[in-house]
Amino acid sequence: MNESILEEAKVIYSDPNQFNENKHSNEFIIEVQDLKKSFNGIKAVDGISLKVRKGELFSLLGPNGAGKSTTIRMLTTVLKPTNGDARIKDHSLIKEKDKIKPLIGVCPQENVVFEALTAEDNVEFVGRMHGMDPADIKRRTKTLLEKMNIAGRKKPAKSFSGGMKRRLSLVMSLIHLPQILFLDEPSAGLDPQARRLVWDFIKNLKKTGMTIILTTHDMIEADVLSDHIAIMDHGKIIASGTLEELKRSSHNGNILEFSFSSKEELIQAKRKLKQIDKVKKITEMENNKLIISFTGGVKTFKREILREIEMFKTLHFREDSLEDIFLKLTGRGLRD
Amino acid sequence: MNMIDLKAWYIAKKNVKEKLKNYGTMFWTVAFPIMMLIVYKLAFTEDGTTMINGLTVFDVEFPGIVVYTIGISTVSSAVMFSMSKKDGTLEFIDSMPVSRGNVFLGAVISEAIFMNLQLILLFGFGYGVLGAHFELAMMPIGYLIAMIYGVASIGLGLIIASFLNSPEGANGIAMLTHMSLMFVSGSFFPLDNGSVFFTPQYWVKQVYLQLTVIGDSFSDLMYSGTIITPTSEATFFPIWGGILMILAFTAAFIILGVKIFQKKTTL
Numbered sequence: 056m057n058e059s060i061l062e063e064a065k066v067i068y069s070d071p072n073q074f075n076e077n078k079h080s081n082e083f084i085i086e087v088q089d090l091k092k093s094f095n096g097i098k099a100v101d102g103i104s105l106k107v108r109k110g111e112l113f114s115l116l117g118p119n120g121a122g123k124s125t126t127i128r129m130l131t132t133v134l135k136p137t138n139g140d141a142r143i144k145d146h147s148l149i150k151e152k153d154k155i156k157p158l159i160g161v162c163p164q165e166n167v168v169f170e171a172l173t174a175e176d177n178v179e180f181v182g183r184m185h186g187m188d189p190a191d192i193k194r195r196t197k198t199l200l201e202k203m204n205i206a207g208r209k210k211p212a213k214s215f216s217g218g219m220k221r222r223l224s225l226v227m228s229l230i231h232l233p234q235i236l237f238l239d240e241p242s243a244g245l246d247p248q249a250r251r252l253v254w255d256f257i258k259n260l261k262k263t264g265m266t267i268i269l270t271t272h273d274m275i276e277a278d279v280l281s282d283h284i285a286i287m288d289h290g291k292i293i294a295s296g297t298l299e300e301l302k303r304s305s306h307n308g309n310i311l312e313f314s315f316s317s318k319e320e321l322i323q324a325k326r327k328l329k330q331i332d333k334v335k336k337i338t339e340m341e342n343n344k345l346i347i348s349f350t351g352g353v354k355t356f357k358r359e360i361l362r363e364i365e366m367f368k369t370l371h372f373r374e375d376s377l378e379d380i381f382l383k384l385t386g387r388g389l390r391d
Numbered sequence: 392m393n394m395i396d397l398k399a400w401y402i403a404k405k406n407v408k409e410k411l412k413n414y415g416t417m418f419w420t421v422a423f424p425i426m427m428l429i430v431y432k433l434a435f436t437e438d439g440t441t442m443i444n445g446l447t448v449f450d451v452e453f454p455g456i457v458v459y460t461i462g463i464s465t466v467s468s469a470v471m472f473s474m475s476k477k478d479g480t481l482e483f484i485d486s487m488p489v490s491r492g493n494v495f496l497g498a499v500i501s502e503a504i505f506m507n508l509q510l511i512l513l514f515g516f517g518y519g520v521l522g523a524h525f526e527l528a529m530m531p532i533g534y535l536i537a538m539i540y541g542v543a544s545i546g547l548g549l550i551i552a553s554f555l556n557s558p559e560g561a562n563g564i565a566m567l568t569h570m571s572l573m574f575v576s577g578s579f580f581p582l583d584n585g586s587v588f589f590t591p592q593y594w595v596k597q598v599y600l601q602l603t604v605i606g607d608s609f610s611d612l613m614y615s616g617t618i619i620t621p622t623s624e625a626t627f628f629p630i631w632g633g634i635l636m637i638l639a640f641t642a643a644f645i646i647l648g649v650k651i652f653q654k655k656t657t658l
Contacts, residue, residue: 131486135657156488167479171409183401184487211412 084109084235084266085130090139092125099125101290102139107283112257112267114277116377117287123270124164126287127239130268131161144234157185160233164240164270166220167227170213174205174223177212178230185231192230199226202256218249225253229260236260238269242276254279274377286381293384301380309353310379311360312371313345320366321345327363338382343368346382348375398489402497406471407504416467420509424460425516431456432521446604450524453517454599455578457533458592460509461541462569464502468548469565471498474558476656495649499545506541510534525603533603536634539641540595544569546644553651591640598633 085107092100100122107113115123128134130141132152141148143155169177175196182192200206203222205215212220221244228236241257242250257280260267271277277284278298285295294301315321321343328334328347333356338346349356353372360370410416435448475481484494514530517523525533548565555561573579576592587593617629628636 128482133482133485153488156486159486161483161486163479163483165479167483169405169409169480170478171412172405176405176408180401180405181487184398184484184489186398186488 082109083107085113085141085143085268087130087141088139090126090129090141091137092122092129092134093137098290100129100136103287103290103292104139105285105292105295107266107268109266110261110264111282112261112269112280114281114284115268115270115287116272116274116277116284116381117270118272121272121287122290123272123287124239125290127161127237127268127270131159131237132156157231158234160228160231160236162225162228162236162238162241164243166217166224168212168215168220168223171211173211174200174208174215174226177223178227181227182230187231195230195232196226199229204252218245221245222249222253225256233265235266235268238267240270240272242271242273274381278377284377286377286384288381288385294380298377301377302375309349309351309356310373310375311347311349311356312369312373313347313364314368315343315345315366316368318343324364324367328360331359331363333359336383346379348379348383396493399493399496399500402484402489402493403500403504406497406501410467410471410501410505416470420460420463420467420505421512424456424463424509424513427456427459428453428513428517428521446524449521450604451600453523454533454596454604455573456517457510457513457537457599458540458576458578458596459569459573460513461506461537462544462573462592463509464506464541464544465548465551465569466562466565467505468498468502468545469551469555469561470548470558472549472552472652473555473561476552477556477558481656491649491653495549498549499542502541502545503538506538510537523604526605529603533599536595536599536602536637539637540591543591543637543641543644546641546646546648549648549652550644553648553655591637591644594633594636594640598630598637601630 083106085105087103087105089102089104090100091098091102103122103126105113115126117123125134129136130143130148132148132155136148144158146154146158148155169180172180178196178200179192182196197206200223203226205219205222205226208215212223215223221241225238225241228238238257242253245253254276257267257269261280261282269276269280281298283295283297284301285292286301287293294304296304313324315324321339325337325339325345328337328345331349333349333351335348335350340346357370357372431452432449435452472481475484481494485491514534518525547568548561551565551568552561555564572590572592575582575584575586576590576596577584577587578592578596617626
């Protein structure tokens, strides 16, 4: 992020007495209490409660349909909860929507840009809606668009690629330097290079003390960016904490990924694995794949395994990941 | 709905920019009425037929083209609002500190800018180039009536957009509604049927016709004139009654439009 914006953002977001880069305060800026949303009797969000610290990057991680976007839409005031309330900077979501709106920035899941307008016009419009001074809009637009590699384009946004629209959408959510930024799947549909650019950008935003709420079904994204992760499934938060806390609380031991050439090989291996004491859990995945959690050292276990199982395609040892935690909690993968 | 402020102007500015880049809309709003004028001029002038007070059919039908042109706002507002529902821009604006009042007013301002542009083009071409008859002193009243009807058209478009999420569907239904009302009201071709009284287009066309084309004294017409049917038969409605009908249709469409749209899009 450009130094001038960073400095500007620091002044806006940080309490001069408490500011400390990369450290979030103990003050809760968002407190959600028993939030529910149903659509025609179907529960999209089923009584979630959470607290977000000021300056924290809080991720809602879960598969598609888990209720992440519905939660974001409620917290950004566009969707009325069926039940429950949230306090955003001490303002009630139900009773004080108008006081919350100036504090937040939203980058929705779908690329919401005004297709017929140029990138500059899109950003200027959002700035105007937030009552910004034209000179500030111009200065920040230039800096942010340059940072996102979409500056100087005079063509309408409809001519942009999906990735460019995504980056423009991010700039639009930031132009007024909100105190709380909601990013709904910010890197969805981006190529690896653009994804890295967006991640670096978000990391720098964190340094300004901005509170960021992010939804993702990408465990790597949650892993790389988050201070705190809440795992959602079927409209509920099934686990919450820092990455370390989550790993500790649901420790699976070490992980072995086994893939086989045929279903028969897999069944045979599964039978043999069940007889090994060190094996804690066996989960069958798609494409003739098994995920095994085990106790003890990798070397000893590998020796033992290779003695028992001869027919397999690949064998891969790794550490416990968010995907494994999700798998343990729900019995299925994030992409299922 | 909260306070309406300067943000409505910025919304209008954005709408105008979007509309100027939509060539399809520009064709229906600007080019098509000009084409219709030429067709009417060619079709109704050469035979020398005159109607009331020596006016040609073209003179008398000119208000119909004004009604058609301004009524296109039904289509453009239906498309604009349904598009904002479909592409998520309405929800995005809802997340910002902007009231729906500003959104609606912004739409009215942007449409009004286009309506003015349309009327200037139409009057310039119809009266200036093609020589349609008009009473100069009464022209501002005709202009005002057309603009009021434009607001009614935006309201009708808003009602249509409330029920349709796809801009393509909204475009089709709004065009169907607009064209049906144009025919039912006798605005394109004279229609001797009681159904005309239930359309705003009828009142707009007849009041406009009698005040700005036929009439030369506003006060005489207002107090002693009666509305005529498209086939030139006198009705028992006074002209001021016609103006009241236009205002009533406008109020009903815009209030219903805002209420229904709010109900359908407040989640």
